[in-house]
Amino acid sequence: MxxxxxxxxxxxxxxxxxxxxxxxxxxxxxxxxxxxxxxxxxxxxxxxxxxxxxxxxxxxxFTPLREYIPGYASTSLKRKANELNTKTDSLQKAMLMNERYLASIKSVLTGEVKTEDFNRDSILKAARQDIDFSQVLPNRQDSLLREKVDKEDKYNLFEDNNTANFVLFPPVNGAISEAYNLEEKHYAVDIVVPVDTPVKATADGTVIFAEWTMETGYVMIIEHSQELISVYKHNASLTKTQGDLVKAGEVIAMAGNSGQFSTGPHLHFELWSKGYPVNPTNFIDFE
Structure with a gap:
């Protein structure tokens, strides 16, 4: 109850x-x-x-607020993080390649080319000891053929047979004030020309450098086929920029007297084949 x-x-x-x-x-x-x-x-x-x-x-x-919960992992954020990581890695590799490329261009501009010192006499002596030249002396026909080939290749800058039609165009015409000299590390020819004389591309190629430098003034570097590079220094002005495609004989700059190392109106012209300097007068008639 x-x-x-x-x-x-x-x-x-x-x-x-x-x-x-x-x-x-x-x-x-x-x-x-x-x-x-x-x-x-x-x-x-x-x-x-x-x-x-x-x-x-x-x-x-069902809203983006879930991403603010501690410990919650968003699939989209993970995907974006992976993409950014991949892009960052690619950019780092590209920057490293560009730094190496600019370092090589800088060595060309400043003329800092290292030469290997070695005893050639000892190398030739060792070669003679290894080879019995009495057994490999050329006969008359072989000697005539060698002489003919040497004459044909005397002014051949390229080894590829497909470059028979590759012709180098004179950038300017004038008297040479300073010739190519390996001993003095002058890897160019200086051609005296009046100020504002048109400077022309020596061959078809791509402009890989077109900037002002304190020592050599306005500088242009063109990369051609067959691993050939041409350099034009002390210009008064440039008519092409980096990345432009140029044709042989096309005006790329105006000659001048710019830069601390210039001693008067002239064009400082260099030729580099496969990373080594070559004498431009062997392939181009400047006069």
Whole structure:
């Protein structure tokens, strides 16, 4: 009997009606009123909590907010990170190659070409000891053939048979004030010309350097086929920029007297074949 009384008392408490009233503080006018029971309040609170949890879960699961949760890894972010890592690695390799390339160009501009010192006499002596020349002396026909080939190849700058039509065009015409000299490390010829004389490309190629330098003024370097490079220094101005394609005989600069090392209006012209300097007068008639 006591248990039933307790249950009735509990049910009475849960179902007992209360009135929630909102009054105006100054006039005590009733603005809002609602009837409530303890059971209604409990049910509404539970439903609100459940709805809040569901909405929060949906918001986190289906919106970009989930990426801000500690420990959550985004697939798109991982993919972008991998792409950026690959691009960074490629850029580092490209920068390294460009640094090496610019270093080689700098050595050409400044004339810093290293020569290997070795004892040629000892090498020739060792070769003679290894080979018995008495058994390999050429006959008359072989000697005549060798002489003919030497004459044909005397002014041949290229080894490839496909370069028979490769002709070097004189960049300017004039008197040579300083000739090519290996001993003095002057790997060029200086041709005296008036200021603003058009300087022409010696062959078809691509401009790989066209800038101002303190020592040699306006400098242009052109890369040709067959690993040939031509260099033009002390110009008054340049008409081509790096990356331009030029044809043989096309005007690329105007001759001048620029740079600290210039002693007067002239063109400083160099030829490099496969990384080694060659005498331009062997292949070009400047006069």
């Amino acid at each position: 006591s248990n039933k009384k307790k249950e009735r008392k509990l049910a009475k408490k849960l179902l007992h009606k209360y009135r929630l009233v909102i009054l105006n503080e100054d006039t005590f006018e009733e603005r809002f009123a609602i009837k409530l029971t303890r059971l209604n309040v409990f049910v509404l609170t539970s439903i609100s909590a459940i709805l809040l949890i569901i909405l929060t879960t949906l918001l986190i699961a």
